[in-house]
Amino acid sequence: MDKITFTRLELYNLVWKFPIIQIAKHYEISSMGIKNACEKMQIPLPGSKHWIRLNYERKSIPKLSGDYKGNSQISILRKMYESPLRKTARSTPLIALIESIESDSKAPSKVLEFLNNPTGIIRKTQNYWNHAELNRNVSETPEEIIQLSVDQKNTNRALRFMDALIKLLEYRGHQFKKSNDNRDIILMHKEIEIDIHLREALKRIPPKTNKDSADYIFTGEFILQIKKGSYKKEWRDGKLPLENNLTAIVAKLELIAVEEKQWKEASF
Template sequence: MDKVSFTRLELYNLVWKFPIIQIAKHYEISTMEIKNACSKMEIALPNNRYWNKPEYKRPKAPKLSLDYNGNNQIHILKKRYEMQFRHTSKSSPLLDAVHQIKKDLSDFLIVKETLENPVEIVLTTKGYFKNLKQNDRKDFLEILNLNVADKNLNRALLFMDAFIKLLKYRGHQLIKNTNEADIILFNNGIEIEIDLREALKRITIEGKRETSEYIFTGEFIFRAKRESIKKEWRDGKILLENKLAIILAKLELIANEESFFTN
């Protein structure tokens, strides 16, 4: 099956019985699609602290709202990157777009090992983080919103430099909005917000009772959102550097669909 279906009650029971990541692995769907489905069906989600407590200490799940007037069933497609490429003979708009990008832009899909003629915002971002200890103010500089460990900053800059150059070649551009978010302005006028960050892991500090902190894991996450549409790509067996084609293809498909519905 290429999709999984849930009723509103079924999804509600699942997300309050199991962590979303377990549900995603079991049904072979993405955690982001589960969150989107819950948002559409007005299902509240437990926060991360909920699962850190013993079951007997967890608060009761809030009751489903009776004011909900939407669909009682939702379908979630199995769209994992690895699954899309297991059967390469089966065509789809996304797969066709990926193949075309790889064919036309193979030279632009390579993330360099060093910065070569970086775009201005990447160069400015590099300088800002280099001098961060001396000056912790942005002073109206336009820099990328990156949330990564210092040791992985260079990798983040290399990835974003390649991605922005790829956007420019396709006729799109990266801009900053009034909230200083990173926005892709597509050539059809559609805007999609993006960010690159490193996953965090919660650890307990030894010797301090019930004290914990979050540390970077080295796993990069590239996220995109436009209103209720949210997508993300993570490092896995395939690193983000090797997912440029599918990221761009998916974002362009979203922009084209949004343009169709807004015009």
């Protein structure tokens, strides 16, 4: 299930800077989930009258208890209204945006069976993987190469998916780029950066003897993860392959960017 993880300090700072209902809306989690998390982590909460007072009338913020011995992080389940497999009687902003993207006949919203005129970074990544034997001793991923954590036999599928994703994002006015520390990021609306990573799930093979170590093998299941601050979301192969979620992924990225922009504007 989709979760969002906070450190104790992050959650403490949030609940004393913004009303819980605003935090819940921004992160798509329930107000009760936030309150329960604060109770578990011994985080004091503002009283109901705190937010109706002027800034200079508000009491000083209580400090975090130093006696807390629990976990330093906590995960809160996100609301699942955006699940593409869930049937709903009414539309949501996500569903409406997905339908808008899919109704655009000019939008490159399909993953092709073969690479066709790939983007520059896809060509460079393909060349890198084609020469993987020569590059096996390279300790760091070269600049301008997408970081793909997949079995080499599945690189063609990974490249086709990422090529389609990048082209659809660019068509929508966004940009795929490398960060200064070599992370793969999506630049939404030329200002909101969201980390993105495609990987293949691993399966642990138990050791045969006590002297052996466990082994890990690729399963063929693709997982795409996006990350913005403490917020994370994943799409993975399931009843439908990851390729079927292309428009949903782009729509979700755009909604995250819009909320992040509104969040920043409200913070000043």
